[in-house]
Amino acid sequence: MKPDVPDGQASCGRSREPLSAVSRRGFLKGAGATVAGVGLLGPTAIAQEKPEAGGVPTLAAEPMQLKLRVNGVEREVRAMPSSTLLDTIRGELDLTGAKRICDRGSCGGCTMSVGGRVVNSCSFLAVDAIGQDVVTIEGLANGDKLTDVQQAFVDYDALQCGFCTPGMIVACTALLEQNPAPTRAEVAEGIAGNLCRCGTYPNVFRAVEAVVRKRKGG
């Protein structure tokens, strides 16, 4: 059963909640009045409304300058009002760990953390990330030092082709923040939105369990 989420924010897997009170349509209608301004820059920043023949106001498809905080660093990016967070971060910042696999929020390959919550960034607008901390797979390791979750994925071979791995690791990292000692069923539930075609789930479970043991000092 899909939760009732605002338009433009696809259901993000069982364990994920609606991410923001502002919907895409809401943003587009009210651009400049309510949300815009926070982090929007320069004269092209505010998308211009142009009445169409029918009198319904729509936005011109103009790229805007946005400020996003990605992996702890303020970055300026150009994005359309309709640009997804995924495309913006991949295209503008060349952070290509997150993947576009299904492009509709059903596979988790694009998983990022926004404001501490896990989102499918293919179904999340870049403008909705303004003012929030965005963390991608590239932001987890400290230089060459892997996080314990990344290291466990290496040690337990929780990856094969590796294409789902960035999303899987971001999801597991977030899961352990919310629930430091998940059961195997809770791990499975927690990554239910992340598909892996090579079938590495059993090793993902083992990797997460190893992290839990280690964090407990085991």
Added chain:
Amino acid sequence: MQDDDKQISIRVGFGDHVKELQVVLPNGDIPPYQPGDKFELVGQSRSRVDAIAKVTGRAKYTYDQSPPRMLHARILRCPHPNANVLSVDLEKARSMPGVKAVLSFADAFRQNSVRFAWDGVAAVAAETELQAEEAVRAIEVQYEPLAFCVTREDAMAEFAPQVGRRNQKNTGRIYPRTPRRRGGGVDEEKLAEMLQRMEDDEKLVAELLGESDKVIEGEFDTQVQTHSPLETHGVVCDWDGDHLIAHVSTQGTFGAQWEATHPRGAVRAESAQILCEYIGGGFGAKTSLGREGVAGALLAKSAGRPVKLMLDRREEHTSTGNRPDSQQQLKMGVNKDGTIVAFKARSWGTAGNGLGGAGAHNDNIYDLGAIDKVEYGVRTNCGGARALRAPGWPQGAFALEAMMDKAAAAIGMDPIEFRKKNDSHAIRPHQYDRAAEMIDWKTKRSAKASSDPKKRGVGIASSMWFASGGGGARVLVRIHRNGTVQVRNGAQDIGTGTRTIMGMVAAEELGLDLAQVQTFIGNTDDPRGPTSGGSTTAPTITPAARLAAHRAKEELLDLVAEKHDWDRSDLDLASGNVVRKDGQPLATKVSFKDACELISDDTIETVANRPVFGRRRPNYEGFSDTNAGVQCAEVEVDTETGEVKVLKVVAVQDAGKVINPLLAESQVSGGIVQGVSYALFERRIMDRQEGRMVNADFEGYKILGSVDCPEIEVELFDVYNGKNNTSVMGLGEPPVVATAAAVANAVSHAIGERIESLPITPAKVLSALERKERRG
């Protein structure tokens, strides 16, 4: 036998089952790994050499490439399942904002018709993805839509619309195959012989069935499965004059290079460098450059700029191959003592608008007595088949293993005992008991039915595969004066771990740790490697890597022997040092690094071809031509909702000599996950009215997720097969063969009624229970 061929005696086998073989070592090969060999690295679980790149997001796949000035391309897809293309007008699209190149498939491929919905018609490259999409919509195409059929039943019906062209019938025999003369045309003489043989087989099997104690019958249906790799097909192409540089998401870098440079191909590059260090899954679908690859290359050429063309999910589901469906009508004659005396099989499958690959391998694995088997392919207006991890096998095993269970039940024999009775494989008979023990077969098989609406059951199934590799690989080993070592092959690692084990066998030979060698793959500027198909990559590349490292070692030891005036034949490399073969200490300690400093002209560089005897029989006789496996599954079936949950799958799997157990277990476990997914969830659904796939996404086309993942236990059977110098057998395909069959057998054990159709959906379970109840 050539001059440098040498006859030796080798030991092959596993555990207590070891025998001696006389073999000839061709092409200066070295003896295979044998029982009792001491290893420092081989046989140890080591993490992948590319794991860190993958867990940090730094691994750059084709999809992640973005060279400067790159354009984005999209393909126009036809909405009709069968149509002639009368005209394609690209002019409007050409003048759209941002558009830099356009092409029609009529020009590029001389394709003037489409035979399945979502077949390609034209392509556009533009500055942005959005502009490319808009331009694609502006292309004007005139179609002449034709009648069509998208299901096997519709295509086989009387007066069905013709799917093919010219005189192609919708249904055609694909096995036994019509003999053809060299240069085309049917060989009438051989055809007559073949038809006679078919008639004789049919008669003989009918007689034997008539005489056997019991005749078991079954009619089985399986679905179309799509590969669904997470990285879609695609390319990023750039040109330097007539030289093509292309990142391709491919299982065959050298195949793609061949296609791109073939004088009669569509791209016709003078030379090409194909790059694929990482690939997001393939499973058999990515063995050619594909039309998207050709289109990407041509658009880049015409625009004079790099072009990225990646398919979207819908295109991936509809137009990049699948595992054909099947209907299999089987008969098995069995005697009360448990002997199978005869087997009859008729099958029909649709591989899209062609016939190839539509068969089901239902007559292998066991000794089935006399066999009468005919397979038919059925043309439909659907996307064509491509090899999907053990093509033909999971569907065949599903039907065959159900027949085995039915036959065992009919004569009152335990299913495992019945299988053992009809299995003459060199290895598999030793695997049944272990698999049964791992799933607790005896207890679970004899458990009384509970009153709980959730019923449990266990089932068993077997597998076999053929992969001991062949020719077509060359590995370069380079030892640098500063002690660094490179191992290079230009083929790809599709997630199997080939890159890691290539490094391991080379490091083992040089007495080094895996961390001390650098591995390079996925670049056709490096030495040639095979296409990853048929589970042949590991057993093809590793013997070449070992031999190349061995030759590099010999050159290095020559330098050491000369310098210290030692007897060269006493020396070896181990634990990072030069050592004596007899274990005695050397007069002076010489480390690997010390030895490397003796290299005068910067590097030792050796290249070795994969040793082979010839095309027909590339390998040594070995212990067994095929590798074996047995799997057991335990399921829980909710008889109120019809939901099946696979609780556990255990696998005993022979992979020849296991180089890296951690990665080998991942291969087996992954195959099982795909097998469970095939058994319960996956199914392409075609709309018969519109002729389109209705579930071309990951919501409607469900692949197994974490919540449905069973507990999986893998036990590797380490077999010194002796087929090649590393004794490695491929492991990509074997594990997926048995899983769906074992799951289906477990379901029928749980509910006491057989479901002869995949996937086993709740609806099918409920109707099976109803059928059982009605029968009383």
